[in-house]
Amino acid sequence: MGLFSKLFDFISKRSGYTPPTHTCGDFGYELAEDGAVLTEYNGHALELEIPAQIDGHPVAEITDGLFYFCDDMRMLKIPACVSRIGLNPFDGCEVLTRIDIAEGSPFTMDGGALIDTRTQHIISYLSALTESEYRVP
Helix, strand or coil, X not given: CCHHHHHHHHHHHHHCCCCXXXXXXXXXXXXXXXXXXXEEECCCCCEEECCCEECCEEEEEECCCCCCCCCCCCEXXXXXXXXXXXXXXXXXXXXXXXXXXCCCCCEEEECCEEEECCCCEEEEECCCCCCCCCCCC
């Protein structure tokens, strides 16, 4: 085992990081009863469409901070099959200004806020937007 591998193993164990069980393209994922849970994104797309299926499994969840500091991403499309989105999945995405939500999704965008329509909770606010104030609907 090389020095880098030893260092990575040490840091992973100390931080609690566990690599995803499955990978497909730029995504790492785990499987849940209702489909794939996206746990990692390693791409650099300017515009990204989250697939409705990954390796034949519907994409059911986007985890907390999935796109953490994806500094190039400007636009994201979320399919209707995604039923759970963790907190601040776009934290640090400084140029992300647009998220398109598929019809039939339990989520909506309102003035830069991603909202779960079932609970009316704000999941995230796009940091690239410059409004200094947001009114909760």
